[in-house]
Amino acid sequence: MTEQAATPDSRQVVTPTRVVAGLCLIAPFVAMLWVSSYAKIEPRLIGIPFFYWYQMLWVLISTVLTMTAYKLVQREQRIRKGGAST
Amino acid sequence: MTLTPSASLATARTDGVNGIALAVFIFFFVAVTVMGFLAARWRKAEQSANLDEWGLGGRSFGTWVTWFLLGGDLYTAYTFVAVPAAIYAAGASGFFAVPYTILVYPLIFTFLPRLWSVSHKHGYVTTSDFVRGRFGSKGLSLAVALTGILATMPYIALQLVGIQAVLDVMGVGGGENTSWFVKDLPLLIAFAVLAAYTYSSGLRAPALIAFVKDGLIYLVIAVAIIYIPIKLGGFHAIFDAAGKAFAEPGPTGKPRGELASGPNSQWAYATLALGSALALFMYPHSITATLSSRSRNVIRRNTTILPLYSLMLGFLALLGFMAIKAGTDTHGNAQLAIPQLFEDMFPSWFSGVAFAAIGIGALVPAAIMSIAAANLFTRNVYKDFLKPDATPAQEHKVAKLVSLLVKVGALIFVLGMDKTVAINFQLLGGIWILQTMPSLVGGLFTRWFHRWALLAGWAVGMIYGTLAAYGVASPTQAHFGGSNAEIPGIGQIGYIGLTAIVLNVVVTVVLTFVLRALKAPDGVDETSPGDYTADVGDKGASPELPPAAVGSASGH
16 A cells, blocks of 8 residues: 555646646536526427527537547656556 | 436336337347356456445446446436436426536546545545545444435335336337236346346346347437438428417416526526435446546546437437427426337337337436445445455355346336336435545545534435425425425525535534544554546555456447
8 A cells, every 4th residue: 555655746747737637627517507508499400499409519519529538648658657557 | 316207107008019119128138147247257357256346347348338337327218217217297398408418427436536546545445435434433434325225115116116117108018907026027037137147147247238238229329410400391380289289278378397597596596416426426337437447547447428318319309399399298207208209200110129229228227327336335334334254256146146236126116116216216325325425425525524424424424315306386286396495595496406405514524623622533544645636557456357358349
């Protein structure tokens, strides 16, 4: 339980990468919890009201954002480990 | 999911048996049963009589197996029946399931890798194991474990309700005049099969069956979302018909529903989505599926591919509107909307496939849930309180037995009581499980919270949530009529669980200050900061299993 204690300091630092990753993870909360921004019927997409297709679009957007966060965190980890594979 | 179906589920069907659909259904059911028993041999470790093997599949699952397992676990048969049913009944408000599942993944991404690491390092099987290790408090750990078991039981019961809905539509649910035994026999058989292979194969069974389940579900929804709108004259016609239907007065005299969330229901929509997202990965079964994965990165990678299920759920929800347009006759029971729509729209054989998808969709989560509840009981009640010197083999044996007991309990729930009881408890379960969040998530990031404060906060959240839910009336029931109530101080209608968790956190924070000032004794923390970021391959966190063909999915 002691051998891991050497690294925590370097892990706590707020790096620009982490801020961007954090924003990617927070964005879906802002978009989805702000219900009045999308609670309308028009414009429709192939007949589907905006309310529905917009939220489903956000499934895709949030996926891209999570993937970005994943890549960023991954890259940072790899740099920290000095190129060791994950 | 915390949904409030508006009508009783007890309606019996008398249309007669749909032979072809039933044959297809039975075919898939038998295939899955065979798989379930064979699963015991899948990636079997040499030393298998312990809880890590039975209850966590040897912590060996790679990205794809975890994807199927988590997907099969979180998107349950009840979800497939209840989400479109909610849309069918009231429109926009039922669609909260989509933002809910969108928000789940950033949360998982942030919290669960830490839980995975610390659990891997210390051999934790349940969240309560972690809470006990982190805060050195058996009492708090017991509270978390009991909440988990209590919240999971009705969830299992609802899976059986999902199977029942399908059986009813196929005509094998029996009529009013048949005896209870004949009526419930198909359900009893399904249940016995489920119990048997869970008992023998543990988590490997649902992991393997999940491949079939999700394959079928994706197929059915892809077909449904293209085929049914074409038959019904396109989405324009579908939504126009739905808009018209929702404008009609419902049982309360107000319009039955709305196509987009109105100003008075937006708080409820948002709080329900957020609260449900927070609650989802507090559930023992989501944790079990997560801890069974092979590495931290398997979890993170999964948060980028699991949203595929959310997309599917969104399409599935739209089927609720199609049922309105198609004029599906649900006999006053909205829960039957989707199975009935399938039966009306599809040729018999494909209805059979669709019903099999829902039926198997119930078996996977029911198995995982019973395993998760069994893990909790074994580790945090049996080992911590009843028999501290239990050997791994004894733990293994107890867990297997408890998984049976839990399922019997769920069965009694479904058969013995009105279906609404199961739904009420499921609703409460969501509120309850959310109250374990400060201990778990708080514990993952900080040790500042005092264990007694956490316990007090939990108790306050539980009591408030239960009382508030009790006070909600609906047109059909006087109590537990829904999961929304007025938020004190804000005056808007919102999800009770979220209000309760806010109260919970406030109490926890205030009491922590008080207890710190009084120098109340802290428990012993057996974890160290590095444990939370440890990964496979790091010193002291090596996989304890021979890496048997990980990642290559062999379940097709």
